[in-house]
Amino acid sequence: MKYYLKLGFILFIITAIASGVLAYLNTLTQPVIEENQRVAQEKARKEVLPSAVTFEEVTGKLTYHIGKDAEENVVGYTFVASLYGYSGDVKTMVGVNTDLVVEKIKVISQAETPGLGANCEKPEFQSQFSGKQKVEMKVDKDGGTIVSLTGATITTRTIANSIKTAMDKLDISANESAEETE
Amino acid sequence: MTLLKEFTKGFIKENPVFVMALGLCPTLAVTSSVENAIGMGLAATFVLVFSNIFISLIKNLIPSKIRIPAYIVVIASFVTIVDMVMHAYFPAIHKSLGLFIPLIVVNCIILGRAEAFASKNNVLRSILDGLGMGLGFTLALVVIGGIREVLGAGQFLGYNLFPETFQPMLVAILAPGAFIVMGLLMGLMNLSKKK
Numbered sequence: 103m104k105y106y107l108k109l110g111f112i113l114f115i116i117t118a119i120a121s122g123v124l125a126y127l128n129t130l131t132q133p134v135i136e137e138n139q140r141v142a143q144e145k146a147r148k149e150v151l152p153s154a155v156t157f158e159e160v161t162g163k164l165t166y167h168i169g170k171d172a173e174e175n176v177v178g179y180t181f182v183a184s185l186y187g188y189s190g191d192v193k194t195m196v197g198v199n200t201d202l203v204v205e206k207i208k209v210i211s212q213a214e215t216p217g218l219g220a221n222c223e224k225p226e227f228q229s230q231f232s233g234k235q236k237v238e239m240k241v242d243k244d245g246g247t248i249v250s251l252t253g254a255t256i257t258t259r260t261i262a263n264s265i266k267t268a269m270d271k272l273d274i275s276a277n278e279s280a281e282e283t284e
Numbered sequence: 285m286t287l288l289k290e291f292t293k294g295f296i297k298e299n300p301v302f303v304m305a306l307g308l309c310p311t312l313a314v315t316s317s318v319e320n321a322i323g324m325g326l327a328a329t330f331v332l333v334f335s336n337i338f339i340s341l342i343k344n345l346i347p348s349k350i351r352i353p354a355y356i357v358v359i360a361s362f363v364t365i366v367d368m369v370m371h372a373y374f375p376a377i378h379k380s381l382g383l384f385i386p387l388i389v390v391n392c393i394i395l396g397r398a399e400a401f402a403s404k405n406n407v408l409r410s411i412l413d414g415l416g417m418g419l420g421f422t423l424a425l426v427v428i429g430g431i432r433e434v435l436g437a438g439q440f441l442g443y444n445l446f447p448e449t450f451q452p453m454l455v456a457i458l459a460p461g462a463f464i465v466m467g468l469l470m471g472l473m474n475l476s477k478k479k
Contacts, residue, residue: 109350116346116354120361127368134372142375213382216316217437217457253454 142210143195150197150206153177164271169197178205181272185264187212188219188256196265202272207231207265212257219257227251231265239266291412294420300393301424301466302473307393311425312462314384318441321429323377324384325422327370329415331362332394336402336414338362343403355398356389363388393421424469431465432456 147157147167154169154177166181178199184191190213197205207228214220221227230248239262240246243255250258300306307328314324338358346354367385370378378385388394397417402410433439436457438446455461 109347112345112347113350113353113357116357120357124361124364124368127365131368131372135368135375138372138375211379215458217452217454 146195146208146210147180147197150195150208151178151180152206154180164268166272176200179272181268182210183261183264183268185260185267187260188214188254190214192222192257192260192264194261194264196268198269198272202236202269204231204234204265207261209261214254214257219251219254221251221254222257222261231261236266236269239263239269287409287412290409291416294413294416294418295423296420298417299420299424299473300396300417301421301428302470304393304396305470306396307391307421308466310384310387310391311421311428311466312459314381315425315429315432315462315465316436316457317380317433317439318426318429319377320380321425322422323370323374323381325418325425327366327381327385328388328391328394328421329418330366331359331388331391332397332418332421333411333414334362335359335394335398336410337407339398339402340405340407340410351403352395352399355395355403359394359398360389393417428462428465428469431469432461436461 144157147169148154151169153171155172156170157167157180158170159165159167164181166179168176169178169180171177178197179202180195180197182193183196184193186192191211192209192214193211195208195210197207199205209223209228212220212222214222234248238247241248241250241255241259241262243250244259246262248258248262294300296303298304301308301311310324310328314320335355335358339355342354342358363386366388367378370381370385397413401413405413430440433441434445435453436455438444438450438452453461456465
C-alpha cells in the first residue's frame with residue numbers, strides 16, 4: 103500500500119512541475135497569439151475593403167465592422183461568414199460596399215481537402231465573388247454564376263451560402279444602424 | 285556503437301518510417317505538401333530531442349512501474365510547448381498543421397525512443413539518437429511529401445513547376461496517394477537491402 107502511495111506521489115510531482123512550466127509559458131505566448139489573431143483579422147479587413155481606413159465594430163445578430171475612409175464617410179462593411187464545409191468550418195472575410203455589393207472576399211480559415219477544396223484560398227477563385235450581390239451567391243451547379251472549384255462543389259457552395267446567410271443577418275442590422283443615424 | 289553511428293542510424297538503417305514503420309499516422313496525414321512535412325518533421329524532432337534528454341536524466345528517479353505515464357507527461361509537456369510557441373511565432377505553419385501538433389504526443393516514434401533508448405542510455409547518446417531519428421523522420425516526410433506535391437499539385441514548396449496545361453495527378457495528394465507513395469518507397473527500401 104505504502105509503495106503505491108509513493109508511486110502516486112512521484113507521478114503527482116512530475117505532473118505538478120510540468121503544469122507549472124506550461125502555465126508560465128502560456129502566460130508568455132497567450133498575448134502574442136491574441137495579438138497575431140487581431141492583426142490577421144485587421145489585415146484581412148483592409149484587404150477585403152481597401153478603400154476603408156478605420157473600422158468600427160458593431161455587435162448584434164452578426165458582428166461586423168463599419169469601414170470608414172479618411173473623411174469618416176462610411177464606405178462599406180466587413181464581416182466574417184462561416185459555415186461547415188466538407189471537413190470543418192470555412193471562414194471567409196467579406197467586404198461589401200454601401201449597396202451591399204461584394205467588394206472582395208478572403209478565406210481566412212479552412213480545413214478542406216488539400217488540392218481540391220483547399221484551392222478556395224487561391225485569389226483566382228476568390229476574385230469571382232467581387233461585384234456580386236446577395237442574390238447572385240449561387241454555384242453554377244445550382245444555376246448560378248459562381249464557377250465551382252474542380253471536385254469541390256461542396257466547398258464552393260458552402261462559401262456562397264455562408265456569405266448569403268451572413269448578408270441576410272447583416273441586411274437587418276445595417277438598416278437598423280442606418281435608421282439610428284437618421 | 286560509435287557516437288556518429290548513433291546519430292546516422294536514423295536516416296537509412298533504422299529509419300523510423302521506412303524501416304521501423306513507426307509514426308505512420310502523421311506521416312500519411314501531413315505529407316500533402318513539403319512545407320507541412322518540414323514543419324511536422326522539425327516539430328517532432330524538437331520534441332524527440334528534449335524528451336530524450338529529460339527521460340535520460342530522470343531515468344533513475346522513476347520507478348519502472350510508472351515509467352510510461354511519466355514519459356507521456358514529459359512528452360506531452362514538450363508537445364504543448366511546441367504547440368504554443370508555433371502558434372505564437374509561426375502562425376502560418378501552425379494553421380496548416382493544425383490538429384497534428386497535439387497528436388505528436390501519441391507519435392509512437394517518440395515514446396518508442398524514450399522506452400527503447402533514452403531510458404537505457406546517457407544524455408549525450410540520447411541527444412544524438414533523438415536528433416538522428418527526428419531528422420530521419422523529417423527526411424522520410426519530405427521525400428513522401430515531395431513526391432506527392434510534385435505529382436498531385438505540380439508544385440514544390442508552393443512553387444509551380446510545370447506550365448499551366450499540366451494536369452496534376454489528384455490522387456497523389458489525397459489520402460490514397462499517401463498509402464501508395466509510402467508503400468512503393470518502403471518496397472524500394474527493402475529491395476535495395478536484399479541486394
